[in-house]
Amino acid sequence: MYGLIDCNNFFVSCERVFDPRFNGKKVVVLSNNDGCVIARSNEAKAAGIPMGCPAFKIKEHTDPRQVIQLSARHILYRDLSDRVMSLMSQEVDNLKQYSVDEAFFTLRRHEEVETSHRKMAELVKRVKQYVGIPVSIGFAPSRTLAKVANHIAKRDPRITDGVYWLVRPEAIDIILQRTPIEDVWGIGRRLSASLQAQGIKTAADFVKMPSSLVRSKYSVTLERTQRELMGHDCQIANPVDIAHKSIMTSRTFGKVLTDRDEIADAIVSFAERTARQLRDENSVAGSIMTYVRGDYFRQDLPFYSNSCQLVLDTPTNDTMTIVRQALNAFNNIWREGFTYRKAGVMALDIQHGGGIQLNVFDPEDHSKLRRLMTSIDSINNMYGRRSIRLAPGIQRGEWSPSQNHFNAESQTLHFYTGMMYR
DNA sequence: TCTGGGGTCCTAGGACCC
DNA sequence: TCTGGGGTCCTAGGACCC
Numbered sequence: 001m002y003g004l005i006d007c008n009n010f011f012v013s014c015e016r017v018f019d020p021r022f023n024g025k026k027v028v029v030l031s032n033n034d035g036c037v038i039a040r041s042n043e044a045k046a047a048g049i050p051m052g053c054p055a056f057k058i059k060e061h062t063d064p065r066q067v068i069q070l071s072a073r074h075i076l077y078r079d080l081s082d083r084v085m086s087l088m089s090q091e092v093d094n095l096k097q098y099s100v101d102e103a104f105f106t107l108r109r110h111e112e113v114e115t116s117h118r119k120m121a122e123l124v125k126r127v128k129q130y131v132g133i134p135v136s137i138g139f140a141p142s143r144t145l146a147k148v149a150n151h152i153a154k155r156d157p158r159i160t161d162g163v164y165w166l167v168r169p170e171a172i173d174i175i176l177q178r179t180p181i182e183d184v185w186g187i188g189r190r191l192s193a194s195l196q197a198q199g200i201k202t203a204a205d206f207v208k209m210p211s212s213l214v215r216s217k218y219s220v221t222l223e224r225t226q227r228e229l230m231g232h233d234c235q236i237a238n239p240v241d242i243a244h245k246s247i248m249t250s251r252t253f254g255k256v257l258t259d260r261d262e263i264a265d266a267i268v269s270f271a272e273r274t275a276r277q278l279r280d281e282n283s284v285a286g287s288i289m290t291y292v293r294g295d296y297f298r299q300d301l302p303f304y305s306n307s308c309q310l311v312l313d314t315p316t317n318d319t320m321t322i323v324r325q326a327l328n329a330f331n332n333i334w335r336e337g338f339t340y341r342k343a344g345v346m347a348l349d350i351q352h353g354g355g356i357q358l359n360v361f362d363p364e365d366h367s368k369l370r371r372l373m374t375s376i377d378s379i380n381n382m383y384g385r386r387s388i389r390l391a392p393g394i395q396r397g398e399w400s401p402s403q404n405h406f407n408a409e410s411q412t413l414h415f416y417t418g419m420m421y422r
Numbered sequence: 423t424c425t426g427g428g429g430t431c432c433t434a435g436g437a438c439c440c
Numbered sequence: 441t442c443t444g445g446g447g448t449c450c451t452a453g454g455a456c457c458c
Contacts, residue, residue, distance in 0.1 A: 031426035038426070038458090054425040072426090099458045188456050219432060221456080248428060297425065344427090401426090 001139060001167070002233070003105045003120075004146040005088055007081070008134040008154055010101035011039035014077050015070055017132035019407055027068045030055055033252055033401045034071055071403035077101075083131045091123055104143060113165055121161035140166040144228035147185040148175060148203070169231070176229060179203040186225040191218070203229055243352045244281060249273045250344025254402035256295055257340045263292065264330060266399040270345035271319070271326035278317035278347055279377065286349030287311045288322055290329035295341035304338040315351055322347070343399075 007013060011029040016022045026047055029039040037044075037053045047062035058064045081100050089095045092105040107116060120137050127135050136157065138149025149166035152175065166172055182192035184203050200206050207229050215223040224234040249270040257263055267290060278285055291307035308329040312321065326345045 033426075034424080036425050052425085056424040101458080186456065190455065219455085221432065244429080246429075250427065252426065342426095 001107060001141060002143050002146040003092060003107065004138045004143070004150045005084075005103050005105065006136055006138075006150050006154070007084060007101040008136060009039060009041055010081075010133070011072060011077055012041045012044075013133050014073075014080050015407060016041075017080065018076075022068060025068055026062065026066055027070065028058070029070050029072050030403075030405060031072060032403070033254060034069070034403055034405055035252070038072065069405050070407055071405040073406070080131060080133060084127055084133055084135065087127055087130060088123070091119070104146065107139075113167070117161075117163055117165065120163040124162040135162065136160075137163045138166065139164070140172075141231040142228040142233045144185050144225055145172065145231065148179055148183075151183070172231065173204065176203040176207060181206055184225065184229065186221070191222065243350070244283070245350055246346055246348050247274050247277050247281075247285070247350065248344055248346040249277075250291075250342065250346075251399070251401055252342045253340070253399045256298070256301070257399060258338075259398070260334055260336075262398040263334070263340055263343060264327060266343055267326050267330050267345060268323050270343065271323040274326075274345050274347050275317055275319040275322040276377065278322075278350070281352070283350050283352045284315035284317045285312065285322065285347035286315045286351065287347075288325040288329060289346040289348055290326045290333065290343070291346075292330070292333060292340050292343045294339055298339070298341075301339050302337075304335055304340075306333040306335075308332040309348065311349075315349070 012022070012027045015027065015029065022041070024043065025041065026044040026049075027041040028037045028044050028049060030036065031038045034055055036055060037049060037051060037058070040049055040051065044067060047067075049058055049061045049067070053061070055069065058067055058069070077100060085095065085097055085103060088103065088105065091108070093108050095103050095105040097103040124135055124137060127133060134157075136150055136153040138146045138151070138153050140146040140149045145166055149164045152166070153160045153162055153164035166175060179202055181187060181195050181200055181202055182189070184206070187195070187206075195206065200209065207226060209226070211223055211226060214226050228234050251266065251270070253266070271288070274285075274288075287309055289307055289309040291305070293305035294301060294303045296303075310325050310329050312325060316322065322345075330343075
């Protein structure tokens with residue numbers, strides 16, 4: 001039996017914790033560059049604003065003057081997420097975070113559904129009381145069904161107390177008949193269009209399809225989804241269980257850039273961040289890839305896009321080496337005369353933990369390097385992420401994404417919560 | 423004027439081997 | 441018209457998730 005806890009409208013709920021004036025209003029949180037909608041309040045959903053909607057298209061759905069638009073503050077959201085997860089982990093077993101706002105778990109003991117329901121409903125209340133975030137919990141024999149159960153818990157919290165059990169086979173049948181195929185976890189836009197074209201409208205229709213057909217016409221992945229809907233746990237991989245195979249840092253710039261140094265400055269920042277994450281995960285990268293591209297949406301500008309992957313002599317997580325390699329790759333793909341809108345640095349061929357093969361011919365002294373990096377990390381922890389940086393990355397700013405919708409009211413509070421956790 | 427930033431898995435097809 | 445029968449490894453591309 002799997003439980004799934006999911007924070008309702010998470011980013012919007014975070015903003016509401018610090019500014020109750022947003023309660024009951026149409027609120028959306030915008031992505032980097034205030035580009036598109038990545039979270040919506042129930043009121044904004046009801047107004048028809050879709051997920052991923054470009055900010056400038058909001059007016060096509062509703063009066064934009066009634067919509068509160070906020071720039072995303074991921075550090076704040078991460079902090080509140082940690083508090084929710086820490087409360088949860090005191091009450092349940094095997095809590096495995098799946099994304100910033102949701103986690104799977106199992107029940108502590110095999111208890112009567114009724115007792116457990118009461119306990120879980122109390123837990124939902126406690127999270128709201130202590131952290132301020134509304135959450136929903138769904139239970140089912142597989143993760144895919146737990147997702148379905150969670151949706152139901154969320155849809156009408158007054159009936160469900162925010163908790164829904166999808167356990168009895170008869171109940172599962174009925175619910176699957178009412179679940180549109182496109183709402184099933186693992187079935188995205190393309191697959192649902194293809195399935196609907198064959199008359200598969202609901203999850204119940206899909207379950208009735210012959211498994212052999214699902215596998216041959218589509219894939220083993222989809223067959224697993226089907227088996228999960230039948231109540232069989234297929235151990236769908238949880239990304240958090242799995243060590244990263246690649247780490248990427250990339251950004252769309254606030255405007256199109258043409259200056260090589262400005263873009264190189266961004267590349268340095270991305271490489272620093274990537275190296276830092278490698279060290280946090282106690283991993284090393286075997287190769288580094290840098291990519292650049294123009295603006296898809298500007299038909300009037302010549303478009304250029306390219307990437308270059310370079311192998312490192314020795315797998316490493318050292319910032320200086322990674323920055324150097326990312327810049328080497330950048331030099332290979334830079335073309336004068338084009339405009340650039342986005343760039344990124346990716347660490348690949350990642351190895352984890354100990355047993356890292358060092359190149360015996362490598363002249364660099366790794367222990368010294370490691371001490372230096374550790375010191376830089378702790379200073380940056382203490383005084384802010386960018387207190388100490390490499391010289392090539394110090395000039396600053398042209399590339400940084402633009403965000404113009406921060407909620408001024410809660411800036412100080414934001415700082416305060418950040419400090420509390422240091 | 424304005425369209426995010428991360429990740430994963432699977433499959434098909436080509437190169438190459440015996 | 442016919443064209444062995446296996447393997448492995450790598451890459452590109454397509455699909456999905458939040």
